[in-house]
Amino acid sequence: MSIKLKCCGFQNPEDVRQAIVYPLDAIGFILVQNRKRSVSKESFYSLISIVPSSIERVGVLINPTIEEVQSWLAVASFDRIQLHGTESPAQCKEIAAHFPNMKITKVFHVGENEPKQVIDYVAYIDMLLLDSTVRGQRGGTGQNFDWSKIPAFKKICDQYQLPLWIAGGIQVNNVSLLLDQYSIAGVDVSSGIEREHRKDADLIREMIWRVKRYESS
Numbered sequence: 310m311s312i313k314l315k316c317c318g319f320q321n322p323e324d325v326r327q328a329i330v331y332p333l334d335a336i337g338f339i340l341v342q343n344r345k346r347s348v349s350k351e352s353f354y355s356l357i358s359i360v361p362s363s364i365e366r367v368g369v370l371i372n373p374t375i376e377e378v379q380s381w382l383a384v385a386s387f388d389r390i391q392l393h394g395t396e397s398p399a400q401c402k403e404i405a406a407h408f409p410n411m412k413i414t415k416v417f418h419v420g421e422n423e424p425k426q427v428i429d430y431v432a433y434i435d436m437l438l439l440d441s442t443v444r445g446q447r448g449g450t451g452q453n454f455d456w457s458k459i460p461a462f463k464k465i466c467d468q469y470q471l472p473l474w475i476a477g478g479i480q481v482n483n484v485s486l487l488l489d490q491y492s493i494a495g496v497d498v499s500s501g502i503e504r505e506h507r508k509d510a511d512l513i514r515e516m517i518w519r520v521k522r523y524e525s526s
């Protein structure tokens with residue numbers, strides 16, 4: 310199977326329409342408020358309605374309450390929640406229990422989270438995503454983390470058959486370097502497919518071409 314690709318942070322219907330003509334695996338929306346790629350409830354409904362069921366629809370939240378998740382699901386259903394904060398295993402367990410049909414990605418911020426912590430989450434999540442933090446900002450940093458940390462996370466994910474994805478400053482000019490060196494299940498990109506604060510169809514096409522040449526392990 311080829312390596313999967315998620316493109317994240319869409320805010321504009323035209324950008325979504327241009328993206329979904331490509332074989333993306335997942336498309337993400339920033340439901341966290343007061344971030345530069347945040348979507349309102351009104352725009353979330355209109356954006357997600359454009360996405361075909363063949364593409365997984367992901368809602369990105371940071372330390373959400375159950376009520377907050379419910380309030381987004383009341384607007385439009387989505388397939389996966391990406392927990393991009395400091396959610397504990399207990400919080401992931403609670404979310405998994407309340408939303409049994411929801412797939413759950415837990416984000417680990419490299420430098421803050423250690424590989425052995427994965428063990429406490431495996432019962433409640435079905436994907437681990439590694440990202441960077443920059444001066445306390447979580448998500449959408451456009452910055453790489455220290456990729457030499459990837460193998461230790463990969464080893465523990467393999468033990469628990471948990472797919473490992475990588476985010477953080479992935480661009481068309483560094484994604485091949487990442488995939489040449491490390492065996493991962495998927496890549497998640499936001500800043501790297503933008504030009505002048507809009508998603509760019511050429512960058513998305515180029516990213517797909519570069520990612521889909523590789524087989525996942």
Ligand SMILES: O=C(O)c1ccccc1N[C@@H]1O[C@H](COP(=O)(O)O)[C@@H](O)[C@H]1O
Nearest residue numbers: 317346448449450451476477478499500
């Ligand atoms: O994209 C954002 O602005 C964002 C905001 C809040 C939480 C997550 C966010 N995006 C996620 O961040 C990573 C990497 O983004 P980048 O490629 O470094 O810009 C990715 O997982 C996005 O889903």
